[in-house]
Amino acid sequence: MKKGLELTAAIPGEDDVQTANPARLGVRLRLARQTRGMTLKALSDAANCSESLLSKIENGKASPSLPMLHRLVGALETNIGWMFEESDGEEGIIFRAGTRPxxxxxxxxxxxxxxxxxxxxxxxxxxxxxxxxxxxxxxxxxxxxxxxxxxxxxxxxxxxxxxxxxxxxxxxxxxxxxxxxxxxxxxxxxxxxxxxxxxxxxxxxx
The missing domain is CATH 2.60.120.10 (Jelly Rolls)
Incomplete structure (x- = not known):
């Protein structure tokens, strides 16, 4: 098997946050939060944002500012690049050996x-x-x-x-x-x- 790829990405800027797919970003946030066993309230407290706003972000109804996204990612101890990673593969069906991260x-x-x-x-x-x-x-x-x-x-x-x-x-x-x-x-x-x-x-x- 070929050496895998490290999960790296350019650090997104404010424009990237605003143009990102809100639904995908929300899914990633919810997945990261629930995988870590955090409630909405726990994450909102840790990231210094309102629980209602966080709920809207997770449901794709709002987009976080870049500073807020950094706080959320920090509280979740995840990688900000992962929040923007696009699906890969041949029409999203095939993922070849040696190309998977x-x-x-x-x-x-x-x-x-x-x-x-x-x-x-x-x-x-x-x-x-x-x-x-x-x-x-x-x-x-x-x-x-x-x-x-x-x-x-x-x-x-x-x-x-x-x-x-x-x-x-x-x-x-x-x-x-x-x-x-x-x-x-x-x-x-x-x-x-x-x-x-x-x-x-x-x-x-x-």
């Missing part, structure tokens, strides 16, 4: 020794999120985290410990799992080689 540290799933190979782009047009989680030896996700949705995974290689709602499960290549995303969950590599998990989850309802 490989994110060394996904800001939505903080941890050590983890990279995500994005199978499909985050987009309002998809009901699913799908990545391959690559976990280096002794790597582990931050957590536990919990959010809306459902998780499904298949261990492609290696050995991991999956902890869901305080219960520990040891998985080897070929094992699969499914659980409600609202249950606290995290994982770590317990083997002596890199582990890879094909991971699908449903994000919050758009």
């Amino acid at each position: 490989l994110i060394a540290l996904d800001p939505l799933r903080r941890g050590e020794g983890i990279s995500l190979e994005r199978i499909i782009p985050y987009s309002a047009g998809h009901l699913l999120q799908c990545n391959i989680h690559h976990i280096e030896e002794s790597g582990e996700s931050a957590g536990p985290i919990q959010h809306a949705g459902e998780e499904v995974g298949y261990l492609l290689a290696g050995e991991i410990e999956l902890i869901v709602d305080g219960k520990s499960f040891m998985l080897a290549a070929g094992d699969a799992f499914v659980f409600n995303s609202e249950l606290p969950h995290h994982y770590r590599n317990v083997g002596r080689e890199r582990a890879s998990i094909f991971w699908v989850n449903t994000p919050a309802t758009f």
Whole structure:
């Protein structure tokens, strides 16, 4: 597999914010917020904006100013470039090997020794999120985290410990799992080689 691409983007300016697709930007904000388990009130307080305005932004009915967007991104500990990333691929259907982004540290799933190979782009047009989680030896996700949705995974290689709602499960290549995303969950590599998990989850309802 070719080396993946780091998630980089030019820092957007005020004009970029004003011309951005409000619906896409709102979807990204809501996804980031709910993945981190934050309520509207918690994020609005952290970003020093009103809850009603944040709700309008998430629903595509308003656009944030650039300073507000920076505050929101800072509170969510995500990458401002991700908020403006466009869908990729041949007509949004095919995503070729070697062209998919490989994110060394996904800001939505903080941890050590983890990279995500994005199978499909985050987009309002998809009901699913799908990545391959690559976990280096002794790597582990931050957590536990919990959010809306459902998780499904298949261990492609290696050995991991999956902890869901305080219960520990040891998985080897070929094992699969499914659980409600609202249950606290995290994982770590317990083997002596890199582990890879094909991971699908449903994000919050758009």
